[in-house]
Amino acid sequence: MSQLLAPLKQMTAARVPLAAAAIRYWWLGLLLATLLPACTYDSAEELLSKTPPAPACDTLAVTFAASVAPLLQQRCVSCHNPTLRNGDVNLTTYAQVQRVAADGRLVGVITHAAGYPAMPQGGPKLSDCEIARIRSWVRQGAPNN
Numbered sequence: 001m002s003q004l005l006a007p008l009k010q011m012t013a014a015r016v017p018l019a020a021a022a023i024r025y026w027w028l029g030l031l032l033a034t035l036l037p038a039c040t041y042d043s044a045e046e047l048l049s050k051t052p053p054a055p056a057c058d059t060l061a062v063t064f065a066a067s068v069a070p071l072l073q074q075r076c077v078s079c080h081n082p083t084l085r086n087g088d089v090n091l092t093t094y095a096q097v098q099r100v101a102a103d104g105r106l107v108g109v110i111t112h113a114a115g116y117p118a119m120p121q122g123g124p125k126l127s128d129c130e131i132a133r134i135r136s137w138v139r140q141g142a143p144n145n
């Protein structure tokens with residue numbers, strides 16, 4: 001009987017330190033489980049891109065002078081100025097911009113809405129953030145701020 005049990009005892013003896021180690025280092029597994037996800041990337045794009053993520057679009061701090069006018073100056077005024085009034089639209093003064101903001105044409109043309117000529121004509125569409133900022137200014141009542 002004892003001869004039969006000897007190999008069994010040996011096996012158990014070998015397993016005890018393993019089990020003890022598993023019990024002793026259970027927290028290591030927990031630690032790895034919590035740390036590993038922090039090191040993984042959700043997408044290859046995120047892993048490869050070296051540029052930091054774009055800052056969130058601020059649609060609250062929008063004023064005519066600091067936000068709307070410079071953007072129109074950059075993207076629209078080359079075709080909409082006192083000498084070149086395409087579509088009879090001049091975008092160089094607050095009063096003129098306010099007029100197309102109030103009648104819906106400003107948002108209509110930059111969002112490429114049906115029934116409006118898409119602006120900037122022949123150029124790339126304004127970015128989603130730029131559109132959101134102009135829209136926000138128009139919703140505020142297109143103030144001269």
Ligand code: HEC
Pocket residue numbers: 072075076077078079080086087089100105106109110116117119120121122123126
């Ligand atoms: C390359 C020249 C060009 C640029 C740049 C341009 N426009 Fe125009 N815009 C035109 C022309 C041409 C028309 C007349 C088109 C028509 O009536 O079909 C027009 C018409 C308009 C109208 C009148 C639309 C209507 O239905 O009466 C508005 C408003 C306007 N543009 C705003 C803008 C804004 C805002 C930008 C900049 C984001 C811009 N445009 C950039 C050429 C341009």
